[in-house]
Amino acid sequence: MLRGFEGSSTSGSVLGGGLNAPDGATDILLIGNDSRTDAQGNPLPPEVLEKLGASDDEGGDLTDAMILVRIPNDGKSASAISFPRDTLVDLDMGMGETKLTETLNAGKAEKRAEMEESGETDDAKLEEESQDAGRQLLVQTLEKMSGVTIDHFAEVNLLGFYEVTNAVGGVEVCLNEPTQDDASGADFQAGRQTVQGTDALAFVRQRKGLVNELERGVRQQVFMTGLSQKILSSGTLANPAKLSALIDSIQKSVTLDEDLAGNILEFAEQMQGVAGGDVEFVGAPVHLVGESGEEDVTLNIPEMHQFAEDLLLPPAERQQKEQQREAAEQARAQTTVSVYNASGVSGLAANVLDELSTQGFTAGGSENAEATNSVVYYAPGQQQAGQDLATALGGLPAEESPNLTAGSAEVYLGEDYQGPGAQSFAPQQGVQLDGAQQGPGALQGPSPAPMQSTDAESERFTADGIPCVN
Template identity: 45%
Template sequence: MRTMKILSILTKGLVATVSLAVLAVTATGWWTYRTATTNLATDDVIVPDTPQPSTSGAPTPLRQPPQDTTILLVGMDSRTDAQGNPLSPELRAQLQAGNSTGEQNTDTMIVIHVPADPTKKAWGLSLPRDSYVNIAGGFGMHKLNSAYARGKNAKANQLRNQGADQATVDRESTTAGRRNLIATINNLTGLHIDHYAEINLLGFSEITNAVGGVPVCLNEPVRDSYSGANFPAGQQTLQGVDALKFVRQRHGLTNGDLDRVRRQQAFLAGLANRMFSAGTLTDPAKITDLVNALTKAVVLDKGWDLVSFAQQLGDLSAGNIQFQTIPTGRINLATPSDGSAVEVNPGQVRDFVQDLLDPPVQQQQQQQDNPDSTKIQAQKQERVQKIASVEPINAGAIPCVD
């Protein structure tokens, strides 16, 4: 039961990582875990306990006690596997992934915060890909999903000018792109990213196949020629390419990218439900399929101790996590060079994140200890409630979304 609780809490936002961690702490799974981690792709993208590079003058990111863990989960719109090998034409056609190079943009970005205290809520915070923000590295204001590509391309050009071979260019520029994305999110949210997990289109599809599909629910039927999404209203179970279509759709949705973010959150909640209640962890065949999918689908930061991380999770339960989205303004903000974007106020984002780190229950206790702070805390809570984008999705259920 403890193992199932451990997997349940993070499969909502980090199914790949925690699946390996669970294997690591079960005797029967140790050999499978060692085999999987030997083949797992990693990258040296985290600089511990130092501010990430910034030219914006942003203050040092907020730091919680070291035992708290903050993870950046990234879904890449790439046409390669975790080792950077191009997908075959057959696989690209199956995934409706277009040409072999594809985009270098990050389609999905979710910050997962896991507190050391199991009585506190864990949370996932989505950052819409079209958020108009200051990109780290001196690139100025652009859409958030370009931070990776801008950092990568700049480093690649620098290395080519220095005469580096193509393998070096590919490897070091990819690391630079990931670091630039992390730095941008650190500056925007005030958090410090402790760990990084990246998954590509192929990996997402194969993981959903490995767990036997994910339950989702739609308020209305949808049909979208861009993503290929064609689903009826109501509850249904999706896997493989259909699951990919579900989380990628944004055309035809009232709020575009923001509605897609809600889809992704609902999907992760359904994935957690599937892992927790459908006997996935007691099915050796599903575990084997899942591990096989992970080793060719996921990139983690170098040096992440998954065993310690799994043990840290303790008794956190599926119902003790929620998904939210950073506060946003206009969804059709006109920009000088990036077309229409999502308006974001960095100050509001940092206030919102601080409220997640210091929830109202804690604030009430602080008010009792210091009555003079009551008015200030009330004003802060009112402000945060006003800037919240949408109601949170609780991972203890399978919500219906547009």
């Protein structure tokens, strides 16, 4: 178990550890926790809660902000990926899909129940070890989502956020319009302004008045842009007095892994090599699925892995790959796919169609078909679209069909199909499949809810400027 500051702790068994990591980057997970406790888990007194603009009957261990910072081994730049708190994940705990923000709580509750069942009654030990388990589950979950080995961990609660923003003398932000929200305490004018302490908390925590959770994520990206600019560009790291105040606030209120905690000065010195304009904040490439205002926030794992890997590329090469990715996404959206089930597995076609929808293809419909091997058919002249669809389904064979019109494709699923959408199904006997036995001219399966891409690649903020946001 790794110890942090002031008796705080986090499990180190899942941390990569060390600088100059083999994957080409040092990766730090930054967590903003909505808990009403200090770094040691002690409840904050009423007078402190009042100072923070928070009450003691809300919050808990919900992670409001999750940011993965990638620092290449050359130490000359950094990229930070923010993950929306409402992103749906499966924690493999028999809960089905749940929101990412609930991960820490889920791991903590499971560990506490396990310890209590084994007879543990020491409340301090229960709290410490269950909190560790929650952090461990969160780290493991984000590693699976990103494909990145996390080397360091830093958790900031409400008090820590308050202390750090005061230590740096506030952060400059900019709003397009004035905003007010009694729930978070937000009360800001339009334009550029400096926020710290309680106001800084209100700026990043406001939810009411914003279109959706993604806009809140943009707020957090913008704030972190300003914070990094303040620390890196204004000489904080090179000024002994300012650096001492910053480290003091961190020691009092931020939970770090043992390695980072023991080498924070060394790490600060290394970060001086990161110029203010070379810190880039981006949103994870999530997708919104469903009706406006009630969307689910989803993430395509292979896409996310590639996104995180590409952040280590030189800027020109990365820009070229992003352009290629945008073109591929547009091509998928312009391809309407119909799926035919010849597998003998009930519901498989509809499930595969849902899977393709989450990958950006436009859903046509689903129904049954006569026995056949799995294959993808594409329209004449659209071989690239057909190959992309075949790859998305695990590498199916693809053939051109003169019967299809431009922008359409068909997928036939045989007994041999083992690709995406098939893993949770097993053949059953004597059940109705995806539709009545009909020819391919009258698809009847319902189309899944529309999907929106957030175009996370376009939401890039660098520390050399403060963009105005909602």
